[in-house]
Amino acid sequence: MRLVVVVTGIVLLVVAAVVLPSLLQAGEAAPASGYSLLSPIRSGNLTVFPVVASKSYDTAEFLTLDDGLRSGEVIVTEAGQARGLIRRRPGEPAVIHPIRDAEVNRLVLVNNSKRPLLLLAGEIVTGGKQDRVIGKDRIVPAESDPVDLSVFCVEPGRWVAANGKANFGIVPGTSGGVLASPVVRSKAMAAKDQQQVWDSVRSSQQAMAESVAVAPGAASEVNATTSYARVMDNKEVQKQVNAVAEPVQRNYESVIRQLRDKNAVGVVVAVNGEIVWADIFASTQLLQKYWPKLVRSYATEAVVTRAKGGEAILKDAQRFLDDLQGRHETAETEPGLYRQTEITGDGYKVFELTSLLPKTGFAVHVAKMAD
DSSP: OHHHHHHHHHHHHHHHHHHHHHHHTTOOOTHHHHEEEOOEEEEEEEEEEEEEEEEOOOTTTTTEEHHHHTTTTTEEEEEETTTTHHHHHHHOBOOOOOOOOOOOOHHHHOOSSSOEEEOOOTHHHESSSOOEEEEEOOEOOOTOOOOOEEESSSOOOOOOOOOOOOOOOOTTTSOEEEEEEEHHHHIIIIIIIIIHHHHHHHHHHHHHHHTTTTTTHHHHHHOOOOOOHHHHHHHHHHHHHHHHHEEEEEEHHHHHHHHHGGEEEEEHHHHHHHEEEEESSOOOHHHHHHHHHHHHHHHHHHHOOOOOOOOOOOOHHHHHHOOOOOOOEEEEEEEEEEEEEEEEEEEEEEEEEEEEETTSSSSSEEEEEEE
């Protein structure tokens, strides 16, 4: 019986992948946002609605943080380790000289690659004296000078270099970095408050401890660390998150394969029937790079959310996606590099990162959160 349900779900997704674009081409009015939704993918209390864009952009030049850290072309270090950086000659790697003490809400990044680096708010960098979460979307130019990063601590119990090293990197034995759950991302992006970030991390940790309490010793292991990344790396926690994430990941990847030419670029996310988040990228290619991290972020939110709700429907998700204008807007611009716009509406916030690099001028990433 279970197999029949799964197969039926996949069939419905494939049908949606074919039928929806055809309907729009046949004359049905496209949504005002330029984005359309497909039938939802459900796993437990998590629902994601695939987003299809009317246009796609070339994002091949953008480097992700995971790829940059893995290759060694991107260096993230404590603030005190990056002052005095010099480049001896064009193309030669940067040299880091320590000058001053580290700071909780400040890291420094150097992009030694020849590609612009894309950073997403909510990406967690592990190592240094504390794990940190990046506080805002931004683009770092190729072969950059040291760039100050706005970050928040997600590991309040440690202030000593991990393994004696000040730099940050990919946790050994993992496929990549961690993206915080929407509730933690929202505190960093919208509230911009360290205490609220700590509170949300602690609440998530407690909820995870309760969810794995049935496994001997698992809850005590979760409570024994203050590191958000280490909680997510706990074997019992991974089982809980995987149980929600893997069906969604498999089904969505199938949809992406079906819709690569139709510009599948993101998702609208609901937990317990309540729409809470949307992530939209400039291309299917960019979405695919982040998808493994994104789906685990959403699954984590589903695991730690205990309240029971109804079932999210397509109409409500489309309404959430279409309403991106808001009533108040602020923007921060790095000329010739990027513009980050924060839009406040009734019961939501939108964060839009627009590339200002040559031959771009498009929104690389849009995140929308329900307040």
